Amino acid sequence: MEDFTGGVSETYENKTAPKNYFDIMEKALKRGSMLSCSINITSSAETEAKTPQGLVKGHAYSITGLDTVKYRGQMVQLIRVRNPWGQVEWNGPWSDNSSEWNSIDQAERKRLCQTSLDDGEFWMNFEDFKKYFDKVEICNLTPDALDDESEHRWEVTVHQGSWVRGSTAGGCRNFLDTFWTNPQIRLSLKEGDDDHNECTFVAALMQKNRRKLKKIGADLLTIGYSVYQCPGSDSQLTKDFFKFNASKARSNTYINLREVSQRFKLPPGDYVIIPTTFEPHEEADFCLRVFSETKAHIKEIDGDLSVDIPNPPQPNPPQTETEEEKQFRGLFQQIAGADLEVSPQELQYVLNAVLRRTKNINIKELSIQTCHNIISLLDAGGHGKLGFEEFKVFWNKLKTWIGIFLQYDLDKSGTMSSYELRLALKAAGFQLNNIILQLIVLRYADDSYQIDFDDFLNCLIRLENAFKIFKALDKDNAEAISVTHAEFITLAMNI
Structure with missing residues (x-):
């Protein structure tokens, strides 16, 4: 039917x-x-x-x-x-x-x-x-x-989404560490049914294109969903929320059917539907449909794109430098040599020497390209090198980023799970949506969905550079820019 x-x-x-x-x-x-x-x-x-x-x-x-x-x-x-x-x-x-x-x-x-x-x-x-x-x-x-003579009609809302391995394929509630990373669909039920102060709705979760994929050996995945009371914020619900809050409704069972559907009655209010596969790391496109007796609205809680990075502190004049700053200046002069600027090669040498001695960080040799990206981020003069104040700004950023990485490397393995990356990036000042997070995971995570510090560092540098360049071009704060073909190629080469 x-x-x-x-x-x-x-x-x-x-x-x-x-x-x-x-x-x-x-x-x-x-x-x-x-x-x-x-x-x-x-x-x-x-x-x-x-x-x-x-x-x-x-x-x-x-x-x-x-x-x-x-x-x-x-x-x-x-x-x-x-x-x-x-x-x-x-x-x-x-x-x-x-x-x-x-x-x-x-x-x-x-x-x-x-x-x-x-x-x-x-x-x-x-x-x-x-x-x-x-x-x-x-x-x-x-x-x-239906024809126009039907006495009553369902109000229908539809959301198309995806479970992406390493990013939004978190599995069911049994896997609490990753469950919260599944797509989160906000459902707003504004008014009760005609006969009760409750809202009747049917939620149907369908996994798409599985019949077509069966020809190449892909079976139906085991799917289901849970419905939670929304705490009122538009931001994504984190692991702690699901640790301490029970669902208000859920599909009867996880089952390997093309579609799972069920009828519910809940008081008017805002809810979050979490569609999932049973096991984590299983990829598929899905369609979530909600049939309600009164008007309802659904929207993915995906987060706005934003960056909140504090401006670096103004440098102290040499005569008012602290003892620590004087020692740091002396170290810089040893690295930089006579020109008092750090080249990509000199930066590569000192960073690898420092990071190799940092405990609990699993790192490959920083590439020369990474060092070029660092200089591109901070080189205000466009000389392809870092002066003392620029180097000091980066050094402070590096210490902060190391602290964030160690905080979110929960098992102290020296690498960070791609599922924890969203929170780590947010701690570093970057609020990203699912699409960008998926691209980051595809670019930087390994086959076990782990990210080492080298890739984490590269990711942060590219993000900050991208936001900085966009802000510089968006002179009217219109959240949109227009670039020529040549400008786009230039930007792509510099980010």
């Missing part, structure tokens, strides 16, 4: 149906939803087997109506079911020729279109329906699949 209509399906087991089961199905019919029901089989031999009640096992029936009638002083819930064969009908209470209809007013029978034809369509008591049928599937249709 989904393939034909583009709708979202729900599955209910009659034996564990919710208390408002009849109301759910009645509303679904009013919305033009497609409803089917069936009786389970225990073996292939039972397929299309007829029961003593005139029902067929392992067979798809459609549900065409629900109503309530007055019978012997009591209100009775009825359901109308159709066998697509056009024959073979239920023979129990409220079947075509049953005695119950004799106690019903003729006008009421006409309203219910009750006939005694062997046309495959019949009425049942709703309790008998739950007893003899096992499963109901409801396919909720999008507004564009």
Whole structure:
């Protein structure tokens, strides 16, 4: 039904149906939803087997109506079911020729279109329906699949996203260290349903293109989602939030189906949906659809691009330098030589000498290109070298960055997990969105999703350079710049 209509399906087991089961199905019919029901089989031999009640096992029936009638002083819930064969009908209470209809007013029978034809369509008591049928599937249709005469329509919102290995493929809540890095979708439910001060919605998570990928050996992933109360901030929820807050709702189980969907009722407010695969590091594109009775809004909490790096302190005149600064100047003069400027080669030598002696950092030899990038970042005069004040600014940055790296190298392995990179970059002053983080991970992380200090340093230098150049070109603070072809090539070479 989904393939034909583009709708979202729900599955209910009659034996564990919710208390408002009849109301759910009645509303679904009013919305033009497609409803089917069936009786389970225990073996292939039972397929299309007829029961003593005139029902067929392992067979798809459609549900065409629900109503309530007055019978012997009591209100009775009825359901109308159709066998697509056009024959073979239920023979129990409220079947075509049953005695119950004799106690019903003729006008009421006409309203219910009750006939005694062997046309495959019949009425049942709703309790008998739950007893003899096992499963109901409801396919909720999008507004564009309905005609204009539909009494009610779902409000539909859609979000397309991806799980990317090393960045946003964090796995389920069992993997707390990475769970928080999954895409976070903010769901705003503004008003309750007509009949309650709660919001009814169906959330459906679909993994995309898996049928196509099956041809090259890719199976369906095991997927699910959780819904959390939003604490009010627009910033991404961190690991500590999930450590201390339980979900308000979640999909029943993680399962390897193309789509997982479920109906929920929650008070109006802001929530965060976390769609995930069961295991971390599994890549796929996904589509999250929310069908709600009243208007809802969804938006990925992705963070704004921003940088918050303090300006370097103004240099002290030589006559007021502290003892530490005098020692640092003497060290610089030894490295720089007669011209009192550090070249890329001299910078490479001193940095490698210092970093090799730094404990708990796993580092390769800093390349000459890294040193050129450092000088490009700080060389105000454009000489391709660093003077004393520029060198001192970088030295202070380096000490700060080493401290951040050691803080987020949680297992003290000398490398940092790519999943912790977002927090490390934020501590360094960079607020980035998922797209840029994914690009950084693809460029700098190894096969085990680890980043060593050399790559962390390169990443910070490139980011700061990119933000600095953009800010210099964005003279009107318009958050947009226009560059020529030649200017773009120049920028790409310098960043």
